[in-house]
Amino acid sequence: MNISINLNGKIIKDDIQPGLTLLEFVRSHGMKSVKHGCDTSNCGACTVLLDGMPILSCSYPAARADGHEVTTLEGVQDEALSIGRFIARQGAEQCGFCNPGYILNTIALLRENPHPTDDEIREYLVGNLCRCSGYDGQLRGIREYLNSLEK
């Protein structure tokens, strides 16, 4: 079936298999930041923004994204880099596998709520699993990033 998706600002037309997931679609078009993690809608490594809203691309049919905007980390590189630096400074990126999903979901959080409390950050990012850290490093990194914006 034929679909057309605005992927990071570029219209991609493709003929896909009906059961293709959005994760497989974006990776096949070079967006390798989107990770194939648990494949059971649990880990958040496959997070993308669909019309600005964070979703799990491993469980989202590419066919449903037809006519919509999909953003991966590659599409918000400057923003991602500035947040990522603060997370790295806290030693919280380690293996790095969860980072793209983590940062993309952080971007979604800050667009929805520019001044989150620590509890609001925890609640929003609870669906992003990290097997290296204890999550406090990421929280400190995001807090430092937010503090830097206020200076």
Place this chain on the structure above:
Amino acid sequence: MLRINEYVKADSPDEAADLLKKKNTVIIGGMHWVKMQEKDIPVAVDISALGLDKITETDSEFVIGSAVTLRQIETHIVLNDFARNAIADAVKGIVGVQFRNTATVGGSIVCRSGFSDVITTFLALDATLHFYCEGDIRLCDFLGRERFNDLLMSVSIPKRAEKITYKSVRLNATDFSVLNVAVALCADKLRIVVGARPMIAKLIEVSIEDALMAKENSQIEEYVNSIAAEYDYESNMRGSKEYREHLARVLITRALEEIL
């Protein structure tokens, strides 16, 4: 692994309902549970273009489209003002924001999963389901009916509950509930629902007078024990039958402390 042979984005409820008459046709909601199955789906019906993603309010009820997401009911201010935040409390522990942005109310109900937090809460609120062919079915009746293949259009929640609260215990933040409880006060009745036992939620209605009398006479513990004993419990990997029965007593007590 899930294999879909044909993917149809329905243009109208008529088209979706027609497709559902064919054997093994499946409606794709959030797709989280469908995807976990090892099977071939001849026809997957996508209902995302049917406009069923709205929450509307009338003088007497809230009408929630079946494609409304769990995140929508979590963040809907007016709905949660009415429900004293019980709906947000019920869904905010379901995986993460990304999951709740696509998991739908319809999918959460028609699957009739024992662990469902949505069913427990909506049952306490006396929700009615509106099916395209079968018409209106109260949720309490739907749960006892045999499975049928129909398009759920919307769910209505009457503005009858004066108070409602939701309680649950999870082993960790994003896991299924080990047990969940919702209690609503509607007129002179308490609607007490216990779910994830691990069987599907069950409703018991009791008189508010009896509950108040038990409270006045400092007999709440005995009163709650008698209510908790009316539900059946089983064991699974998340908890034993005995632990669940204990949790039911604790959570019903906490819920009644809020309501009474």
